[in-house]
Amino acid sequence: MTTAISVKNLGKQYRIGAAETKFRYNMLRDVLVDTFYAPVRLAKALVGKSDRRMNQNFVWALKDVSFDLEEGKVLGIVGRNGAGKSTLLKILSRVTEPTTGTVAVRGRVGSLLEVGTGFHPELTGRENIYMNGAILGMRRAEIDSKFDEIVDFSEVTQFIDTPVKRYSSGMYLRLAFAVAAHLEPEILVVDEVLAVGDAEFQKKCLGKMGDVAQQGRTVLFVSHNMSAILRLTQEAIVLNKGRLIMRGPTQEAVDFYLSSGQAQAGERVWDADEIPAASQPFRPISLKVKNRSGKVVDTVRSTEPVMVEFEYHLDAPITGLRVGFYLSTMRGEYVLTSFDTDNPGLFEKFDARKAGRYVSRAEIPADIFNEGRYSLGVNASSFGVRRYFMDENALAFNVDISGAPGTHWPEPRVGPVRPRLEWKIEKLD
């Protein structure tokens, strides 16, 4: 077997929190000061001494990561938000340069999800296929030979000579994905975390990825969806704060990830470096699972109500904010989604939330959960406007089912929920 990817002591340092002196441009005095200070800034920049360097912090998004991957293997990459997964993929696809270390990559690296890059709305579907193919590194002859296949796959045959600005967003995405999917690189990189599109489309992506893996090509797969990781990969690495902390068969890696990294006894606290800058002005603080007596617990009883508490800070007012959670099983199946302003009355009352510290609490009633481990994800967004923050695997907890319906039979029950249903038995004759 030949090695497809060989990563040695890879590190990537980012400059963060370049704490810019805050100019409030709405004050005339500040504008004047800023204007007259400009020559000084220019002079400093020219001699290579940035004015703002004083307050700069550096953070290692990736540090001392080493691994080899053989040709034809599918490797899963798991880790929390900010663990360095996307940075690793960016280095492998040569978008950004590492700060330390080396990577040897054998063959062309293609990415399934940077779809539609270079698409121009004024060009027709046909023209965009050629344009996009060229950007992804395909030769013209290669595109020619695959053109019909791409069009078929995208299902936009009759609109192929229409400018893509007239396409629906679904058609646009299908066409873009079709080009990327036919690139046939030796190494395919899939960052599902960045996936766009509806469930149908995402399913198509995963299907294509499975095909590619079966053709014996090397695949790197990043996902928060543990069931997808388990299904599609045999081996996985776990990243935590930029370091590779574990590599092993997927089942072991996933177990390790779920039990070590993220669950801190029913509580998850966000460090400053785990919060993406893009989530501003929303700042998550903590997520807690509490039992009936208000104690933070790792294991809850299915026969008692469970309290979920999400604490966060708004650095600026947000209109139409909704904060909520996803509940899913460890296999990645969703159980439910709920938001704090699902109740129209509350939505009107908290239409605009002022800056400050908040907690959103929800009680999950008793007799819902089945036995096992569940994952809580959080989401803060304004519907149709913007998603501020999302962490699909913020916290995991166990459910103990002693006393739950049907426990007098010592057998596992399938299904994520185990509600106490109102049964009646009637004799009909």
Add this chain to the structure above:
Amino acid sequence: MTEIIKHEPTTIYIKPSKGLAALNLRDLWIYRELVFFMVWRDVKVRYKQTLLGMAWAVIQPVMTMLVFTFLFGKVAKLPTDGIPYPVFSFTALLPWGLFVTALNQGSRSLVAHNNMVTKIYFPRLILPMSSVFAGLVDFAIAFVLLIGLMFYYNVTPAWDLLWTLPLFLLLAIIAALGVALWLSAVNVKYRDVNQALPFLTQFWLFATPVAYSSSVISEKWQIAYSLNPMAGVVNGFRWAMLGAGNGPDITLWVSATISVLILISGLFYFRSMEKTFADTI
């Protein structure tokens, strides 16, 4: 079905680059088709959904020529080496237009395509390069008009010198690409470039013998004047096209040397900044 020749995959080594980055022209060659597609897209898209379409390629220089003809030809009566003023200025406006378009589009090319820069790998040099080449199409259209104008004013081309025209065109491209490489790379970090561009091009126009003949500059300043790469290009154009002026002398060599120096330094500066583009854009 066409048989795709399977190449033995080559191994790429990714590591932090140190010091002066190599130009990596091999990668540029591999991606040559992308340059073609980018130019083609630029040309195709530029005049989409405009009423006048490609006519804009001539309207701009023609309007400038009319204003110049009125102001400098009729009112100020500047000397033109005996050539009708419209032909005199239009000949200069051609390479100048190419330069300005290249400068404007090229300097903004990286920032304008930031989604490409942050998402996929390709030699970044392609972006400013294709912006510069896209200007050639406008140039070609305007060139046809120049020939018409020369017929109209009964100006005979300098047949024996015409073969040098491509060389001056090449010099214009070298100058434009060099400046565009510098400015586009700086623009990634400091968007001041965007603000400075309109002013810069205006200033540059006055420092270039487009509206006037460089013979109005006194002898002792000629060398200093030719430090402007476009001075050499414009003078060369007039000479090759109309036989105006003295022809290549020391000032042309100064201009040409400066152009080449800007291009080479621009290439290396661009390459050394390239590694941070995706992080800072």
